[in-house]
Amino acid sequence: MIKIAYSDRYLLDLPKDHKFPIQKYALIKDQLLYEGTITEENLYDAGLCTEEQVLAVHTNEYWHKIKTLTLDTHEVRRIGLPLNQRLVDRSLSSSCGTLKAALYALADGISLNIAGGTHHAFTDKGEGFCVLNDIAIASCHILQNKLAHKILVVDLDVHQGNGTAQVFRNNSQVFTFSMHGADNYPLKKEISDLDIPLKSYMDDSTYLQLLKQTLPKLIEEQKPDFIFYQSGVDVLVTDKLGKLSLTRQGCRTRDEIVLSLCADKQIPVAVAMGGGYSERMADIVEAHCNTFRVAFNIFG
Numbered sequence: 699m700i701k702i703a704y705s706d707r708y709l710l711d712l713p714k715d716h717k718f719p720i721q722k723y724a725l726i727k728d729q730l731l732y733e734g735t736i737t738e739e740n741l742y743d744a745g746l747c748t749e750e751q752v753l754a755v756h757t758n759e760y761w762h763k764i765k766t767l768t769l770d771t772h773e774v775r776r777i778g779l780p781l782n783q784r785l786v787d788r789s790l791s792s793s794c795g796t797l798k799a800a801l802y803a804l805a806d807g808i809s810l811n812i813a814g815g816t817h818h819a820f821t822d823k824g825e826g827f828c829v830l831n832d833i834a835i836a837s838c839h840i841l842q843n844k845l846a847h848k849i850l851v852v853d854l855d856v857h858q859g860n861g862t863a864q865v866f867r868n869n870s871q872v873f874t875f876s877m878h879g880a881d882n883y884p885l886k887k888e889i890s891d892l893d894i895p896l897k898s899y900m901d902d903s904t905y906l907q908l909l910k911q912t913l914p915k916l917i918e919e920q921k922p923d924f925i926f927y928q929s930g931v932d933v934l935v936t937d938k939l940g941k942l943s944l945t946r947q948g949c950r951t952r953d954e955i956v957l958s959l960c961a962d963k964q965i966p967v968a969v970a971m972g973g974g975y976s977e978r979m980a981d982i983v984e985a986h987c988n989t990f991r992v993a994f995n996i997f998g
Contacts, residue, residue, distance in 0.1 A: 700997060701802040702736060702990070703795030703811040705743045707787050710779065717939075718779065718827050719975060725983045726812050726971075730990055744798040744811075746790040747835060751797065754838040755831055755865055757822045764789070764829060777824040789829040792816065796832035796970050800840050800924070803966040808957070808997045810990060814970030815928045817859035818884070826857065826883065833926045833970060834865040837872055840924060846966075850922035851875060852913065852956055853890075855930030855972040856882060856940045863888035873920050877909065879941045892916065898941045902948030905933070909955055917963060925965050927956050930972025931985035939975045946981070950988040957996050969993065 708723045730736045752761055763769045767781055774781045795811035802809035817833065818826035833851060840846045849872045853859035858878040866872040873891045880895030887893070894912065896905065933952070935943040944952070960967040969989065974982040 700740060700806060700994060701742060701799070701809045702740045703744045703799055703809075703813070704741050705791045705795065707791040708813045710784055710788060712779070717975065719979060719982055722974065722979065722982050722986065723812055725979065726986050726990075729983055729987050735987070735991055735994055742798075744791065744794040746787065747794040747797060747830070751835055751839055752790070752793070752830060754842065755821060755834045756819075760822045773823065777829060778827050779829070785829065789816070793830045793832040793835045796926075796968060797836040797839050799968040799970075800836045800926070800966075801845075803968045804840070804845055804924070806997075807961065807964075808967050808969065808993055810969040810993060812971060815855060815930060815972030817853060817855065817862045817928060817972070818857070819861045820864045825861075828861060831861050831865055833928065834862055836968065837866070837926065841871055846924035847871065848920060848922045849873070849924045849926065850917065850920055851926045851928070853877070853928040853972075854909075854933070854952060854956070855928050856932040856937065856942055857930070857973065858884060858887050858893065859890065859928065860884050860888040863890040873916075873922065875916060877912070882941050883939070896942065899943045901943050902945055902951070905942070905944055906948060906951055906955065909952060913956065913959060917959060917965070922965060925960055925967040927960075927967055927969045928972045929953060929956075929969055929986075929989045931974040931976075931982060931989075932972070934974070934976055934981060934985055936976040936978065936981045937974065938977060939973070946985050946988065949985050950992060953989045953992040954996070957992055961996050
């Protein structure tokens with residue numbers, strides 16, 4: 699059975715005009731249940747990451763500021779979310795969801811987190827709605843416990859995974875691959891092991907051809923025994939922050955390419971949601987739900 703991490707801790711009390719679409723998490727879960735793609739048996743609450751798991755990635759100073767709610771105004775503004783205990787719990791819960799998804803994927807081939815993908819969190823700072831780096835925390839956990847030896851991070855969010863690139867800059871056991879908008883946030887990019895900057899308003903065929911040319915070769919070269927897939931849907935033409943022009947079907951085909959490769963190569967994969975900022979909530983939810991539908995079609 700495919701296991702899916704979800705918790706009400708993922709939800710924050712944000713103003714209705716806030717750019718971060720926090721309500722999408724519950725709506726994704728509800729839609730998947732309503733249509734029968736998943737049942738309650740697929741869902742579980744992963745709990746909270748431990749301090750030890752956090753400190754395997756983040757600095758003592760940064761974590762102390764987070765847990766004591768003492769980030770300064772500039773640091774809070776850079777993250778873009780109100781700093782309170784609810785945000786701390788959400789960050790620990792979301793990170794634990796990706797960590798537990800990795801453990802379930804090792805047993806079942808795939809597991810997903812209805813949250814996560816906080817790839818703008820660095821070892822010593824957060825930004826872009828990201829406090830703790832969930833994929834980094836999960837990667838360190840499975841490496842430290844010798845559950846994997848070579849990890850490939852496939853980050854197809856429209857924004858570069860700058861925090862993940864910084865965390866693993868000198869770690870040969872984690873290969874970071876980011877395919878993102880060249881003219882998009884973050885203004886200053888980090889250096890991933892492989893970066894593919896994309897021209898603005900790239901369409902389905904060009905994007906998908908580039909992915910098909912790159913990912914199979916990358917897997918063959920790196921020979922990972924575990925993959926983390928950041929499946930942001932901010933690549934959509936409808937996305938307010940994206941600057942790419944993928945259709946919803948194109949986004950779904952992207953997911954099919956990644957997850958079919960994982961299945962064919964028998965490489966366990968943990969999926970985190972990443973971003974999505976379309977004007978209509980229905981566009982965000984439907985595109986994210988497609989990732990789950992594809993996962994169940996391929997692995998179910």
